[in-house]
Amino acid sequence: MTHTAVSRAKSAAAFERAKRAIPGGVNSPARAFGGVGGSPLFIARASGPFLYDLDGHEYLDFIGSWGPMILGHCHPRVVGAAVAALQNGSSYGAPCELETQLAELVIEAVPSVEMVRFVSSGTEATMSAIRLARGFTGRDLIVKFAGCYHGHVDSLLVSAGSSALTHGVPNSPGVPVGCTSDTVVLRYNDTAALAELFAAKGDKIAGVILEPVVGNMGLVPPSAEFRRALRALTQEHGAVLIYDEVMTGFRLSYGGAQVLLGDAPDVSCYGKIIGGGYPVGAYGGRADIMRKVMPAGPVFQAGTLSGNPVAMAAGIATLSELKENPPYDRLDAQSARIGEGWLKAAGEAGVPVQFNRVGSMWTLFFTGTPVTDLDTAKACDVPRFGRFFWELMDRGVYMPCSQFEAAFTCGAMTDEHIARAIRAGAEALHAVAGR
Numbered sequence: 001m002t003h004t005a006v007s008r009a010k011s012a013a014a015f016e017r018a019k020r021a022i023p024g025g026v027n028s029p030a031r032a033f034g035g036v037g038g039s040p041l042f043i044a045r046a047s048g049p050f051l052y053d054l055d056g057h058e059y060l061d062f063i064g065s066w067g068p069m070i071l072g073h074c075h076p077r078v079v080g081a082a083v084a085a086l087q088n089g090s091s092y093g094a095p096c097e098l099e100t101q102l103a104e105l106v107i108e109a110v111p112s113v114e115m116v117r118f119v120s121s122g123t124e125a126t127m128s129a130i131r132l133a134r135g136f137t138g139r140d141l142i143v144k145f146a147g148c149y150h151g152h153v154d155s156l157l158v159s160a161g162s163s164a165l166t167h168g169v170p171n172s173p174g175v176p177v178g179c180t181s182d183t184v185v186l187r188y189n190d191t192a193a194l195a196e197l198f199a200a201k202g203d204k205i206a207g208v209i210l211e212p213v214v215g216n217m218g219l220v221p222p223s224a225e226f227r228r229a230l231r232a233l234t235q236e237h238g239a240v241l242i243y244d245e246v247m248t249g250f251r252l253s254y255g256g257a258q259v260l261l262g263d264a265p266d267v268s269c270y271g272k273i274i275g276g277g278y279p280v281g282a283y284g285g286r287a288d289i290m291r292k293v294m295p296a297g298p299v300f301q302a303g304t305l306s307g308n309p310v311a312m313a314a315g316i317a318t319l320s321e322l323k324e325n326p327p328y329d330r331l332d333a334q335s336a337r338i339g340e341g342w343l344k345a346a347g348e349a350g351v352p353v354q355f356n357r358v359g360s361m362w363t364l365f366f367t368g369t370p371v372t373d374l375d376t377a378k379a380c381d382v383p384r385f386g387r388f389f390w391e392l393m394d395r396g397v398y399m400p401c402s403q404f405e406a407a408f409t410c411g412a413m414t415d416e417h418i419a420r421a422i423r424a425g426a427e428a429l430h431a432v433a434g435r
């Protein structure tokens, strides 16, 4: 499947060396090119909208570290804030005001969030949020949706999306049955199944967790009816509605998917953008629920590097830039142009595709059928996606290396960069037509 028109010998050698020291040569399976074949790029540096690999090639970066780099790489305001923080010490194990400042920015931006607790990754955020839902309600059942991915939390690694799906292990070995026996999996956008479950077991459900706009089976938006039912049923039965906004938070609007959609979940999870490219996660929500978190309340959760000052400073700089110079309208228009250009080219080339998009998150699915859930996502022509991916790579465009991931447009991209991506995609679509 690997396209070999361009030599990436140094990356390939680096991968061989890494495989001897690191399982599979990578520290997260999403990077391993399992869904497209071949060797991953090894990155030498990044700047603005570009990545540069070890072989000296330049790529327009539509991954942006899987979401955090909404301002592009090395944004001067973020670099300046991180360097300044670093010079004051990299970790204290004691509170500092940067944590409160970032919490206040999140609270100000997201009406449903009254208090925030910082952790170090999105996985920690979702893990802590479901523990909190259980501690708050005194119930055990958690509802999730097939194809949604909430990090590598044991009890949520059931029908998981992202790299668990790409690598064919949506239910990972090593997760005891007991860990997932209180997890109920439903189909995304299936309002009837949700209503049926609540009618049967509503008094046992601690919480419902979902990506309000899914990025982890490729981009799949929620229907309005589904969102309304989620809010009404959880409220009616006293269950906690948890939006996993690790990907969508401060990406789809200043505030995230819920601000764009006008929704009010009880608890929300964040990561990626709120750390400005540094390891951060957070969960926040209604004050009466958040006050159950230790030491305000009895639900235990802790972390040595939680609220790390360098990450907080980078997050504050990122959110401040997004607030003062919002890029959202431009990102939306640029992403729409990519969709229009690629759909036109796909039509001319006779390649059946769907372009799903919300704001600057999008996926080109290689299928003739609308993609609304995991089953319709899995119906895609994955080998053809892989060929398309390599055709784009050879044209200097770096896309998520799986059909089941969302791409991201970033604020450092000019209209000329977008035009270049449209041209590359059109050529790539013609190249994969008929094969």
Ligand code: HOZ
Pocket: 028, 029, 030, 031, 066, 149, 162, 163, 215, 216, 247, 405
């Ligand atoms: N949520 C990210 C992409 N779906 C995860 C990236 C990773 O697992 O490394």
